Amino acid sequence: MFPLLTRTVLSLVGFVVVVVFGKSSPSCPSGQFLFRDRQCVLCHPTCSECTGHELFHCSACGVDEDGVERFLYLGHCVTHCPRSLYADRGISTCLPCLQNCELCTDASICAKCQDNYKLQSGRCQMTSCGKGQVQDPDTGECVDCETGCKTCSTENRAVCNSCNEGYFLFSSSSTCLSCLPGYFLNGEKCVKQCPQQTFGDTSGWRCQPxxxxxxxxxxxxxxxxxxxxxxxxxxxxxxxxxxxxxxxxxxxxxxxxxxxxxxxxxxxxxxxxxxxxxxxxxxxxxxxxxxxxxxxxxxxxxxCAPNCQLCADSSDNCVSCSKHGLTPFLHEGKCWSECPDGFFESEEGLCDPCEAPCHTCDGAGSQCLSCSDGYFLRVRHAD
Incomplete structure (x- = not known):
């Protein structure tokens, strides 16, 4: 049997091939795949192993030629895994988190749950449904009530028990109705102009006192x-x-x-x-x-604006919020019920910024709850 000889050449389509001579059935080295049973072709630079030369033909991942760690996800080698998946560094693959978990660092502990679930002992438990929703008795999922319903029947989501702002309950059909455009709801009547000692609130199209x-x-x-x-x-x-x-x-x-x-x-x-x-x-x-x-x-x-304890020059330029109100935290001249992403609630009643690259944090700027894109949350386990 003749020895197997190889020679590297550049193909016309722009990828590198290794031409194989001899009678034996060749096998390609790591980082290459066999093309038409006779040529070893280099994988895409992001792949460690592959079945083709495109970036979506990866079959295994690792550290690429630029020193970047990559993980296998749907035939791609990605730098970070999508939500509900975590990066397993042992096999360089994106693996699923626990059921109903949105963010995790391994398969056993969840850091953040999907909507309608709460985190309890590292796992995601079903919570009560949100406003305007009811739990489907068959699937357990939260489904929306009919338009205008604030609460509805668990047996039939079209049967309204109460209505959202701008709607009123039509008792004979248990449905929520709204006034025509340009009319305000006053009690159970639709009026073009609200009466004395009330005003027309266009946010909910209702007469407010x-x-x-x-x-x-x-x-x-x-x-x-x-x-x-x-x-x-x-x-x-x-x-x-x-x-x-x-x-x-x-x-x-x-x-x-x-x-x-x-x-x-x-x-x-x-x-x-x-x-x-x-x-x-x-x-x-x-x-x-x-x-x-x-x-x-x-x-x-x-x-001053509601829940604003001190303001300067105008009602909406708050410098101190009421600590006993519903919105006790000061952020950019406004009073908030909770600080937005990227900030945490300080003991002084301020929204202080998290430290980079935290996306959300708690108690101190460096105590991350979730990370910005491109970063992973490292959970410290007790010894």
Whole structure:
């Protein structure tokens, strides 16, 4: 039998082949595959072993020629595995996490569960369904109620028990209906214009109540009045503790608020000279109380945004949040119920940034819960 001879040549289609001469059936070395039973062709540079020269023909992975560790996934050698899979470095392959797990570092412990599941002892357990959903009694999956339903029957998701904002329950058919475009829901009626002491909320197309001091308003806050009780115009959007007649102006003169017959310009000049402000209760104060800010142009104290303890220059520029409210954490001038991804809740009530490359973290910037793309979460096990 003649010895097997080989010679390396460059093919016309742009990949390297090793031409094999001799009568024996050749076998190709690692990193090559047998082409047409006679030529050894180099695999794609990302593959360790392959069945063809394309990048999706990989059959085994490892460290590529650039020193990058790769893992086998659907015929590709990838640098990081998709969600619900983890990188097994022993066999350089992407393997599945536990059932219903979204992020994991090995096959036995989950770091983050898929939607509608909660993490318990490293495993994912079914939670109650989200808003507008009900659990299918046959499959156990969460399915959406009919459009407009806030809650619905487990036997028939088309049977509504309560409705979302902008819808009302039509009792005879147990369905949630909405008003025509341009109409607001007021009780169980659709109206073109909301009645006094209410305003048209276009976010849910429903008539919502004004603040108790307003006769008409544009929003629900105490600084959103358009007309006060008795037909009196508001001051800086607020109705004071007492009202002035149409031919007078509310002003600080100089230590307490009075209704004075002054032109508007003179009243404004007096506000600026005395540096006093009319508070919500109609009294004159040098500093606006907590939950309000100084409008130096109008000479009044205007309310901060809800749950904002201190604000500066405008109602939506918060510098401190109420620690007892529903949104106690300050982030970019707003009060949040929980900090967004990339930040964690500090003891001072601030949203502090996580350390790179954490995507989410807890307690300190370096305590990662999940990582940015291209990074893996390393779970430390107790000895």
């Amino acid at each position: 004004c603040h108790s001091s307003c006769l008409s308003c544009r929003d629900p806050g105490p600084s959103d009045c358009e007309l006060c009780q008795g037909g009196v115009a508001p001051v800086g959007g607020q109705c004071p503790g007492f009202t002035c007649s149409p031919d007078t102006t509310l002003m600080c003169e100089p230590e307490f608020a009075q209704c004075v017959i002054f032109p508007a310009v003179a009243a404004l000049a007096l506000h600026l000279r005395t540096a006093l402000h009319v508070s919500k209760d109609g009294s004159c104060v040098e500093r606006c109380p907590s939950g309000s800010f100084s409008n130096s142009v109008l000479g009044v104290c205007e309310s």
